[in-house]
Amino acid sequence: DAKTTQPNSMESNEEEPVHLPCNHSTISGTDYIHWYRQLPSQGPEYVIHGLTSNVNNRMASLAIAEDRKSSTLILHRATLRDAAVYYCILRSINTNAGKSTFGDGTTLTVKP
Amino acid sequence: EAQVTQNPRYLITVTGKKLTVTCSQNMNHEYMSWYRQDPGLGLRQIYYSMNVEVTDKGDVPEGYKVSRKEKRNFPLILESPSPNQTSLYFCASSLDRVKETQYFGPGTRLLVL
Numbered sequence: 001d002a003k004t005t006q007p008n009s010m011e012s013n014e015e016e017p018v019h020l021p022c023n024h025s026t027i028s029g030t031d032y033i034h035w036y037r038q039l040p041s042q043g044p045e046y047v048i049h050g051l052t053s054n055v056n057n058r059m060a061s062l063a064i065a066e067d068r069k070s071s072t073l074i075l076h077r078a079t080l081r082d083a084a085v086y087y088c089i090l091r092s093i094n095t096n097a098g099k100s101t102f103g104d105g106t107t108l109t110v111k112p
Numbered sequence: 113e114a115q116v117t118q119n120p121r122y123l124i125t126v127t128g129k130k131l132t133v134t135c136s137q138n139m140n141h142e143y144m145s146w147y148r149q150d151p152g153l154g155l156r157q158i159y160y161s162m163n164v165e166v167t168d169k170g171d172v173p174e175g176y177k178v179s180r181k182e183k184r185n186f187p188l189i190l191e192s193p194s195p196n197q198t199s200l201y202f203c204a205s206s207l208d209r210v211k212e213t214q215y216f217g218p219g220t221r222l223l224v225l
Contacts, residue, residue: 032211043202043216044155051211087155091210099170100145100204100214102155 004088009107012078020073020106022088027068031092035062035073037084038105044087047073083110114139116217118203124223125193133188133220135203143209144186145170146178148199149219155202161186162209193224 005023012018024033034049048055048062050071055062061074075082087105116137125131137144145160147170157170161180175197177189186205190197203217 030210034214036214043219044204044214045216046213049211049213093210099160100157100209101171102147102157104154 003101004090004103006086006088006103006106008104009109011109011111012075014080014110014112015077018075018078018082018108018110020075020086020088020108021070022072023070024088024090025069027090028092029068031090033062033064033068033071034089034091035060036087036089036102037082038087039081039084044102047086049091078108078110080110080112083108114215116203116205116215118201118217118220120220121218122221124225126225127194128192131190131193131222133190133201133203133222135186135188135217136184137186137203137205137215138184139205139207139215140183141205141207141215142183143207143212143214144180144203144205145214146176146186146188147202147204148172148197149202150199158188158201160209193222195224198222198224 035047036044038044048060050062063072085105085107087102119134142163146158147155149155156172159178161167201220204214206212206214
């Protein structure tokens with residue numbers, strides 16, 4: 001299974017942009033890149049996903065490298081409520097496609 | 113309201129006593145999955161199902177069983193629970209297995225004594 005690598009932790013100041021990186025050097029052409037986050041004491045929630053092009057939604061932006069071996073989740077103005085663990089995962093149509101492997105994620109701390 | 117529900121939310125049991133954690137979704141999703149979450153180990157997939165009567169092992173299936181007799185339900189069965197199955201369990205569903213959003217339930221915290 002294609003794996004992802006993320007930094008263990010990052011810090012940000014409130015109201016500043018945050019760039020959360022994810023490396024996925026073994027990604028295949030049909031793998032979708034998904035981002036989820038998990039707030040304390042809650043289940044994971046969807047943030048954004050993409051295949052090749054950059055994506056924007058009301059929560060965040062996803063910038064995907066041209067070779068697709070890395071991506072970056074961008075929170076444009078971090079708030080205290082954005083403090084969470086952020087997971088970057090790949091979902092594939094290839095063999096074992098039903099598997100959904102979450103890594104350890106990045107713990108984002110937002111300072112007031 | 114679109115949601116994934118799990119029951120019970122909290123459970124304390126003893127070693128060897130069979131238990132079932134239910135999971136239900138009201139979004140007509142084909143794909144459903146069970147995860148466990150332990151401190152320092154992140155989310156690990158136990159089993160998944162890509163449709164009714166189609167289930168397969170995830171990364172940590174030992175000691176668990178699942179069934180998918182109806183599209184909306186995906187129960188997790190622990191035939192003989194052991195203390196190492198003490199964990200936080202999440203059920204999730206999505207329309208497909210690749211490009212659609214996974215919706216997670218609120219979690220079931222299990223303690224096996």
